[in-house]
Amino acid sequence: MNPSQSLAGAPSAPAKKTPVRSGISRDTLLVIAVTLAGFGIWELAVRWLQVPQFILPSPMAIAARVAQDFTSGLIFPHFLQTLVEVLAGFLLATVIGVGLGTLVALVRTVERVVYPFVLALQTVPKVAVAPLFIIWFGFGIEPKIVTAAVIAFFPILVNVIAGLKATDPRRLLLMRALKAGRWTTFCKVQLPGMLPYLFAGLEVGIIFAVIGAIVGEFIGASLGLGSLVIQRQAGVDVAGVFSVLFYLSFMGVALNLALRWVARRWVFWERPTDAVSA
Amino acid sequence: MNPSQSLAGAPSAPAKKTPVRSGISRDTLLVIAVTLAGFGIWELAVRWLQVPQFILPSPMAIAARVAQDFTSGLIFPHFLQTLVEVLAGFLLATVIGVGLGTLVALVRTVERVVYPFVLALQTVPKVAVAPLFIIWFGFGIEPKIVTAAVIAFFPILVNVIAGLKATDPRRLLLMRALKAGRWTTFCKVQLPGMLPYLFAGLEVGIIFAVIGAIVGEFIGASLGLGSLVIQRQAGVDVAGVFSVLFYLSFMGVALNLALRWVARRWVFWERPTDAVSA
Amino acid sequence: MGQAMRASPPPAVTPLRALAPVALELKELAKRYPTRDGGMVQAVASVSATIRQGEFIAILGPSGCGKSTLLMMIAGLVRPSSGSLTFGKPSHDTHPDFGIVFQDPVLFPWRTVQANVELPGEVVGMPREQRARKARELIQLVGLAGFEQQLPSELSGGMQQRVAIARSLMLDPQLILMDEPFGALDAMTREQMNLEVQRISLESGATVVFVTHSIAEAAFLANRVFVMSGRPSTVREIVQVDIERPRPIELMASDRFGVYVSHLRGLLNVTGDAS
Amino acid sequence: MGQAMRASPPPAVTPLRALAPVALELKELAKRYPTRDGGMVQAVASVSATIRQGEFIAILGPSGCGKSTLLMMIAGLVRPSSGSLTFGKPSHDTHPDFGIVFQDPVLFPWRTVQANVELPGEVVGMPREQRARKARELIQLVGLAGFEQQLPSELSGGMQQRVAIARSLMLDPQLILMDEPFGALDAMTREQMNLEVQRISLESGATVVFVTHSIAEAAFLANRVFVMSGRPSTVREIVQVDIERPRPIELMASDRFGVYVSHLRGLLNVTGDAS
């Protein structure tokens, strides 16, 4: 068998990214085009198939509500409330996730003893333990922050653990050779090394913090996008619900993009260089 | 300054894991001890502080319900139903997460065009769109599977993307040198290389699939642990709710452990060898 | 050649070059890398050369001068900033089949030694049996028999590099590119590997481009030695080694060989014998 | 010494060894690695040696024979399976300060060249200014001035290894362990680095254990050369190089030096001159 023959038909090298500069405008255009096309099809489908508004409102109807919620100013206090809950919850989740994840990854006993409990707690639906949350954390913003944190911290934790375990052992050897303390080793080797994992976890975490805040508001709130969803749902105001969902998505995407921007700056060394991607 | 002096007080090398064999029994004992201690404190606290059973039942009361749910056989059909939903949802999430993640990571246009939509959809609270799922997917098991899948797929997606982007570029070079096709490169380099990330994502995903199935059942189901929670909550049967939560946690922990067992066998090459950990 | 020479230059005629068809033509190849601060590093300034089929080219030059970059451009793995590169059959604008050994082993940690060596065979769809046999032969060749089922992490540095060498020979390539393949090997193993590479290149008629830091190795193996200047690098001089191949290892002790080594050493500013 | 020798053995007296206090004592050190299939690989069989302060020890041996393992045991980074290891001052059972160069560069990809070299200084809390100055000096020493702000991924293989060498010298260690540090360097740079290491070891009085595959390099640098057998390895012979240090690079061309090289070459079964 002649390998060159078998190779002849093989496709060429794996696709490589085009430089960022030339990419932005084309891709942005594409996003816009896809979005418009999607909404167009949706609009037409809703009209032609006469889908009732309560099953799926038309994009136009939703857009109108989105605009109205904006101009009437109604959305802002709700948006702000939820945003505060999300950010506080995310911060808490990050601190706990990184802290606990580090302990779990570095101390075997903690892993074996604590991790099963973390897991067990994780599967518990937060709405089911709402009474405890309310009793422990009151009726203010706290239980919402806690719900957000509890839901967001798990993906962060898991990624921190995975990232720390993937540390190149030779780098640890070097630190041992330098008689570096545990803490120094952690700061200088393991922490930077796990950043790619950590950011993957944070990216999920921030999105889950949004969901968590909403779930927290479902337990009972008079302010916040989640409470608005409930009120509008009760009124079968589906276009209204979609308008809130739009603002929620906006929040999630914006926070996620901000995070990815930070990630790109902090994990700069993982960007493929020209040498390999040319 | 004499570096040897500064080094003198530094703690010794980072902790290394003790061999697995000797670890199991001690740690298992510790887990049991911690569990018993925790439940003991809980039991005493509930008694001394006279926390009413309908707010926080005592561990004994919960244990009795857990046993009763088991011996009466009542729990099994619900458990099985939820398990099926979780597994099906998780499977779907894995397929979508890996498939879409691969596209996003390997095709820049997909990343720029599809990812924002994925993000936008992800922040939407499932409880808010679950009614739509019911409308779209019927009143059977399908909307629960979809809810589970939709919640579980995101951490998987994000980890797949992160894992693929962290591929060692020199390995890609090698495959280019071999004129390997995209698919071959993916299967032989990127897929195995991303496994540590993938499993971190799956570990989160399986837990979220449990949550998703429950959320799906909350909206309307006559069978399943989530529907049992709702029924018992309506009856202010708090010990009963905790009993269901126990079975839910059991399911989550068991599935997660199974997954980690698989991970250890599949990602064998990341286990630190004696050479570096001695 | 403004360089003062320490030994008389070698004769100027080359039977092989005149006869064989062109395998590879480099025309003013250059490479600039963008740096993080927005600047540019000129790694390779301008390299032109004609390489004929079956030729064994060694590349010598100071560390960081752009040897790996040049090799990667030939492999088509780094896009030249300017200049052109054409292969023997002009109708094909794709690269020919080639085997490559990078400066690092670049093994797959999840594959055993055997599976790592088999990889190229898998990629081109070689039948399982044939591939396994061939891989075992190559593993034997590089002196790793008995280690087939080990993982790369269980091997020493030199052993890993030998796995990479075995892998590069898996497809009997017509073009072999090697970047300091024997740098991590002890003298004896290195000698054996030199003889093997010489044998393979002659038997298969493959063209070989071989980066090395060992002056003696370059002179022993190559038809022509490209001596590169410091960065931004050009080929400062091409030294033709007009000794018939295969060359026996004893050749190294001969005066005839010593002339080439001294000449190269002079070009590279090497005083002693430590290489 | 059942080995046929090609050159006469060197004289047997060593002024340095007799005078200096013991730095390091190895007693029947051995290492077995567990393999994945439940078996064991005996990497190092039994090594005993006494190393005195200020001594320069070179280790030569076939690839995979256990040189890196031995070095790692000395560094305290691999636990011996049996045998013992004691350091000069018996009161300390911790390891002394040492600098180490691994077989791979093991750099931190998120740190610039400067920051990589500064790392040991950071770890021991050296003041910022002093650390930066020292790092710049060392970067200059290894010939990388101008590359301070590059990331490791922007360097060639040899340049990365030089960063690792600079880093190992950051703390003026009393014990320097080097695993094939110059394997990726060209002959000229290697010569320069050899002279630098010799200068540093003599000036600081540091003990050096130096793994290399270059017979000439070992003979040029070392007070004693440990020649190891194949796996499971023992020290087959210790060759003492009784030439006063510092040694000029021209020494390599001398007959006096050639005797040692030939002897070592014989021990290692090397025929030619390709190392």
Place this chain on the structure above:
Amino acid sequence: ADKLVVQAGVPAPNTNAIAIYVAKQACLFRDEGLQVDLQYTSGAPLATQLVAGDKADIALVSYEPYLLGYDKGIRGKFFYQAFDRLIYFIGVPVDSDIKSIADLKGRKIGVSNMGSATVIVGKSMLRSAGLEPVDSAFLPVGIGDSALAALRGNQVQAVALWDAAFAGLERSGAKFRYLYHPEIADFGNGGYFASDKTLASKRDQLERFSRALAKANLFMLANPQQTLEMYWRANPAGKSGLDAASANEKGMAEIRFKSPYFERKKDDTFGRLDEVLYEKYQKMMKEEGSLATLVPVKSFMDGSLLPAANRFDRDAVMQKARAWTGSEVCN
């Protein structure tokens, strides 16, 4: 002012708590020397639990959680009935051929979920018409749009929900014919609840609270338009998405839908607790197998505050209500 915390059995502002909004904004609580905080919970069971555990003073909830929780230790009493009729009933599309409960034979009834009290009431209704009350007659379809979709897709031919849920469906344009329980449809199964401890220690405050509620009821009857304005102020989301005219129309419809109570019983005692129907109701629940032990009426209701709560100048309140412009509101 004395502070009272009221725990609503709903997760967000809604018409259930309209009397509280009115009593607050029309300064009726202030006039009684009270400062009332309204908090929301995911549902009536949670609100009941919290108040029985003295984590809040008063719960505004339906009766079922208390009854079902009694044998789990829930104690306390309802002291003011807030609903005027059974909030659970069955709706069929107006053009449906189902005209009576008996016509439900062989049909599927949608419920929000299988834990809902609507299942209990629905079964009882089936039984009353001689039909077999099997679980399989019910299908969980959620509320709102998914319930509508189930009806439209003919997965169910009827839905058993509660008043506010139907109000929501009607607001979206659906039209229903309603079928009520033949015996207990007049039982107002929801009210204000406090623990025995609170009833003893804050008796005076609860009395003033009840009086403010009674005044609020009268106020709502006298000025529905301002009632709607107050509701919207408490729940701005309640009117969004519509132009002013249609918002008003739909809002008034909802107020009316929610408050026939006040119209029918304007001459009666506000907050009257109905002991006779209560006995019937819990018997029904026991019959359907959801209630293990009957709860004696004395353990359930405490009507002793009502006489004092109804002692106030009705004309003055009517006048205040009619003159109310909303230019100044209490918080």
